[in-house]
Amino acid sequence: MFSFEYPWVLVLIFVFIVCDKWCKEQSEAIFFPHVSLLLLKGKNRTPTLHILKWIGISSAIIALASPVVSLHQYLEKKHDIVLILDASDSMKDGKLDKAKQELDAFISKRTSNNIGLVTFGNNALIASPITADIEILRTILKLQELGIAGHMSAINDAITKSYGMLYRSKAKTKIIILLTSCTDNKSTIQKDDLLSLISKFPIKLYTIGYGNGYDAFYLNELAKAGRGRAYEAIDASELSKIYNEIDKREDVSSKEEPNYIYLYLYPLFVAWISLLFWIYIRNIKGI
């Protein structure tokens, strides 16, 4: 989307308009009789110069206001988060819906992050790649249903996939938040391989055990290897507390600069060229 970084700078153009009218340049002038009557009668007062001058001024001001385009696609933000959602049978009895609600709230808060979503069942699916478009992500989250990827659960695969997603990301901080309510029973990746993978990459791993079917010891081990924390939640209210805590722990969103494509170079170029021509023409004509 096109916008200005400092739109108030555009007000400066009024200063120039007012000055053009009221405080004219005090250059060397000669007195001449009947200038208006005879000399410059009906003569367009050098329109080329006038146009060039105003193009120069206005495009310089536009360049100063810094026009930017903010893009709704993957941008190199400082935080990349991958949320892993358990969609296996263990999430039945409305657990999944509650978890989705909490995730939705979490996603809505972190607008300045790139967030991806991985859902797992029999195998792990990338529901959404890492994106800055929060709205799309929320829509995708709503579409996640129980058993969408099978009834068993492949936690290790999901984590490996998430690492794969974050592997190429250039963000400063990379976070994975795993939400599960069962033990791994379908993964093709072994635990030792996973632990070595986790400890190898500078990616933080938070684990949340939800309900009562999970392996707390296992999750703790994973979180430790991933320099994160393991949480345990019995019901939805605790889940929301945990997400808030993670949100606070990783909260640097306010310090983050919005990700823009800067376009000031183009108006600056136009200003430069037109003012250059302005000086050139002025010098030619000034005998």
Add this chain to the structure above:
Amino acid sequence: MHLNTKTLLLKTKKQVYSQRLGNHITKFYGEGFEFGELREYMYGDDVRKIDWKTTAKMGKPFVKIYQEERELNVAVATMMGGSSYFGTTKQKSEAMREAVALIGMSALSQNDRFSHFLFADKLVKWNKPSKQIFSLFDVLEEMGRFEVLSRKSNYQKMTQMLWTHLNKKALLYIISDGIGEFDLGKLSKKHDVVLIIIRDKFEENPQELGLIQLIDTESSQGFFGNVDNDATSNYRKSLAKNDIRLADICKKYGIRMLKVYTHEDVYLKLLNSI
């Protein structure tokens, strides 16, 4: 200043004399030194005017009639608007002042009554008819002191004021730069008008100046423009148009016109032409 030089002889063809006796021979008959004609004595004629020689020759009483000598009403109206603040060798206003001084001195030396109107955007000063040299000095001092810049020449006002203020017929010199619309028809019917146009040669024939800030001397407005060949030729054209119109007016109403440039000697120019 040419106050020491020989004064000009102000001449007029029209009968613009005052009622007082003076140095100028009029076509009226009356008291004077200039012989007019001889005619037979009629009842009521002054017996002192009977010429005894002719009477003796003709056998009838004849009287010698002289042409009356009266003084001239000399009036000068100077339009010293903002446009007179210009000149390459000498300011136009300075040339105007010289012309006024010359005419005034001449009038006074011929024992004529001299009055002066100084105009710009309005009637600035009116010196009533006087034979005192002090009056002329006053006029010149006022003209020297007068700030002409940013005063718009108001010719309508000038002709109107001259019509109302100059009641007696006069030899009227109008000194201006002659750029503007003004109608001298009405004035020329009553007065003997002489138009003296003071111009600068650069003003008549400007060179290319390029991009330059010009300040109009009449309106004080700044103009930033490109004074190129186009502009100067347009300028010359419209000035020529103005001059042709002025010449037509002068021809139509029998007004004597004289153009004096600032680089010329005002005295010589006036001497040859007036």
